[in-house]
Amino acid sequence: MAKILMKGNEAFGKAAIEAGCKYFFGYPITPQNEVPEYMSRELPKIGGVFVQAESEVAAINMVYGAAGAGARVMTSSSSPGIALKQEGITYAAGAELPCVVINVTRGGPGLGTIQSSQADYFMSTRGGGNGDYRTPVYAPATVQEAVDMIIEAFDVADFYRTPVMVVADGMIGQMMEPVEFKEPKKRDLQPKDWATTGTKGQRKPNIINSLYLESELLEEHCIKLDKKFKEIEEKEVQCEMYKTEDAEIVFVAYGTTSRIVKSTIDILRDKGMKAGLIRPKTLWPFPFKAFEEIPNAKNILTVEMSMGQMVEDVQLAVSGKLPVHFYGRAGGMVPSPTEIANEAIKIMDSAQESELAMGGVR
Missing domain, CATH: 3.40.50.920 (Rossmann fold)
Known part of the structure; x- marks a missing residue:
């Protein structure tokens, strides 16, 4: 495929669609607004769904629901918006739900500025929500690399059943560069037999949950998650x-x-x-x-x-x-x-x- 001159944020959206994303839930905030704008225009063309939620908190919980049904789903925001999504991200990590979260970062703390920044490193790499969890975090340096990483992120999310973050500072979201949408390397992905797609009378109901009232069960779950995170540390570093x-x-x-x-x-x-x-x-x-x-x-x-x-x-x-x-x-x-x-x-x-x-x- 020939290279196309695209603005970063719009290329992010196209990369997600190329990766099979059919659902996007988000809320406007500078400097990532072109991502939801692009998805609102392009997703209906392929039978997908775009929803501008009433808030970032609502958006990430819609992502949780779509991921629980086995869909390829994405949300995007900029730094203060990602901070609001952290509760939903830890819920998704706890429930082992694959999704992709793009953060087009801006300066803080608080509302800060709309200018580019890299001050979300702690929030992104330490797990900004509660509990023992981590999320893979990609950091592209070019629009082309962002495109490649977003496409890979969907496979990584499905392979490990985890939220994956792509952190692109505001300049990468706003700059225009030539990009090529290449056929990605495919991973051996398992069927999503854990998803809540309706039993059709053929199996027991699946339950999506991150609540464990018995300490022994929660500890067992945390040990399981930790094993997964150690595998990611060993195999996914770049x-x-x-x-x-x-x-x-x-x-x-x-x-x-x-x-x-x-x-x-x-x-x-x-x-x-x-x-x-x-x-x-x-x-x-x-x-x-x-x-x-x-x-x-x-x-x-x-x-x-x-x-x-x-x-x-x-x-x-x-x-x-x-x-x-x-x-x-x-x-x-x-x-x-x-x-x-x-x-x-x-x-x-x-x-x-x-x-x-x-x-x-x-």
């Missing part, structure tokens, strides 16, 4: 290693920020400085093992459009073996390649001074 083979300073960034950092790396390498990038493509599971593959690294610099939420995972990944630094902009501000490069140069100069001082002591 990342990109960019010029890390000889890098002495290694950036960690995702989404739009990672694209800016690649320009920073070009600036530094033109100055003779060896820089590289670890780009998590899944924020959960986080690519911890990637940090074992940077043999020449002396410093890590995490760059985010937030006050530094991913830093905690980076620190866990290096286990104190390397110094972890942070540079970020918040509130909708976007870092430039030059300012990131200046920060990296300061770190490398400081490290070199320390090495010289240690040599002088000896």
